[in-house]
Amino acid sequence: MAYNFTGKRALVTGGSRGIGKVIVKDLIDAGAEVFALAKTQANLDKLKYEIPNVNIIAVDLADWDATRKTVEIIVSPTGVRTELFEKVMNSPDLKKVYDEMLVRHPLGKITEMKDVSNAVMFLLSDKASMITGTILPVDSGYMFMKMAYNFTGKRALVTGGSRGIGKVIVKDLIDAGAEVYALAKTQTNLDKLKSEIPNVNLIAVDLADWDATRIAVENIGDVDLLVNNAVFFDEKIADYSFIETPYEFLEQSINVNLKSAFNISQVVARNMMKRSSGGAIINVSSLAGLRPFKGVSFYCVSKAGMDMMTKVMALELGPHNIRVNTVSPTNVRTERFEKVMNSPDLKKIVKQIRQRTKKMKHGHF
Numbered sequence: 001m002a003y004n005f006t007g008k009r010a011l012v013t014g015g016s017r018g019i020g021k022v023i024v025k026d027l028i029d030a031g032a033e034v035f036a037l038a039k040t041q042a043n044l045d046k047l048k049y050e051i052p053n054v055n056i057i058a059v060d061l062a063d064w065d066a067t068r069k070t071v072e073i074i075v076s077p078t079g080v081r082t083e084l085f086e087k088v089m090n091s092p093d094l095k096k097v098y099d100e101m102l103v104r105h106p107l108g109k110i111t112e113m114k115d116v117s118n119a120v121m122f123l124l125s126d127k128a129s130m131i132t133g134t135i136l137p138v139d140s141g142y143m144f145m146k147m148a149y150n151f152t153g154k155r156a157l158v159t160g161g162s163r164g165i166g167k168v169i170v171k172d173l174i175d176a177g178a179e180v181y182a183l184a185k186t187q188t189n190l191d192k193l194k195s196e197i198p199n200v201n202l203i204a205v206d207l208a209d210w211d212a213t214r215i216a217v218e219n220i221g222d223v224d225l226l227v228n229n230a231v232f233f234d235e236k237i238a239d240y241s242f243i244e245t246p247y248e249f250l251e252q253s254i255n256v257n258l259k260s261a262f263n264i265s266q267v268v269a270r271n272m273m274k275r276s277s278g279g280a281i282i283n284v285s286s287l288a289g290l291r292p293f294k295g296v297s298f299y300c301v302s303k304a305g306m307d308m309m310t311k312v313m314a315l316e317l318g319p320h321n322i323r324v325n326t327v328s329p330t331n332v333r334t335e336r337f338e339k340v341m342n343s344p345d346l347k348k349i350v351k352q353i354r355q356r357t358k359k360m361k362h363g364h365f
């Protein structure tokens with residue numbers, strides 16, 4: 001049999017001698033880039049002498065942490081800068097692994113241990129009490145983990161900023177020094193926001209209207225921070241099986257939850273790229289984008305679409321220093337949530353929600 005593993009990277013543990021050594025040799029003959037892992041440096045040196053283009057790694061497989069870190073450096077798109085990492089980096093044979101990692105990483109830099117520690121600290125603290133089971137990739141510089149923020153000189157746009165979670169984001173951003181635009185559909189809700197937070201800027205537009213939204217966002221000018229948070233969702237409508245779901249719910253959900261974020265991000269990201277300013281975009285999604293929930297198919301598909309949109313945006317905009325992330329809350333204790341929970345008429349819905357979110361903690365915003 002003839003094999004062709006050109007372009008493939010192979011890791012062979014116990015690759016310094018015996019059967020492992022034969023596998024190493026066969027893989028290299030078939031065109032693979034091979035890493036031979038063993039404990040004894042002398043045996044690896046001997047292997048390297050016999051097969052010069054093998055990459056050698058000395059690590060004791062009985063040491064769980066050291067092994068894990070070593071393999072993570074080889075396979076991870078974002079290596080962590082440990083002592084071991086430095087050792088590997090200083091090896092002339094593995095310098096190219098580092099270079100390849102940087103190229104694969106959208107932001108072109110390696111995660112520092114401090115970044116990981118910041119994430120861990122955040123997840124450990126009460127501030128992260130609403131996060132459970134969420135995939136939170138630490139991909140270089142999760143600076144939001146710092147507890148003090150300064151957004152002076154930045155302009156922020158928050159969709160759905162008139163109430164609920166969006167309103168809290170608006171307030172936090174203003175407290176951190178940003179110039180903030182809150183976008184919503186209903187003027188009265190925006191006016192109420194203004195009476196509570198006088199130095200917010202208001203934009204009233206229906207996000208389901210693609211062209212009107214585009215013009216409204218273009219009129220803001222430069223935006224540095226974008227939070228796509230608006231949503232079409234109401235617990236009262238969260239009771240339709242997939243086959244009974246009315247077209248209007250699907251249409252509104254896709255238009256407001258997904259297409260508007262796509263639309264606004266295009267305008268904002270294009271402007272960021274033109275200015276070479278970089279920037280940050282957050283898509284507020286939901287656990288419903290990651291897991292199916294009965295009765296809300298229209299909502300689930302819009303959020304799943306948003307999650308994939310985030311990934312593609314991050315990939316394409318990373319080289320322009322525009323970071324795009326999703327936060328995916330579970331149920332959050334908003335005014336609407338409290339209203340639903342306390343309404344005697346909505347007992348059935350409350351029961352459904354409780355069933356759906358069984359064992360999930362309610363987040364606080």
Ligand SMILES: NC(=O)c1ccc[n+]([C@@H]2O[C@H](COP(=O)([O-])OP(=O)(O)OC[C@H]3O[C@@H](n4cnc5c(N)ncnc54)[C@H](OP(=O)(O)O)[C@@H]3O)[C@@H](O)[C@H]2O)c1
Pocket residue numbers: 159160161162163164165166183184185186187189190205206207208228229230231232233256284285286287328329330331332333334336337
């Ligand atoms: N609340 C939760 O438990 C929960 C859980 C998981 C995820 N999330 C996500 O968190 C985000 C915020 O949720 P929330 O509960 O805080 O929302 P909310 O209280 O229902 O507020 C919705 C916001 O979106 C705006 N909006 C709705 N339709 C619009 C349209 N056609 N055009 C312009 N603006 C429109 C509303 O503006 P008006 O004032 O004009 O109506 C309002 O500001 C959403 O993306 C949601 O999916 C929430």
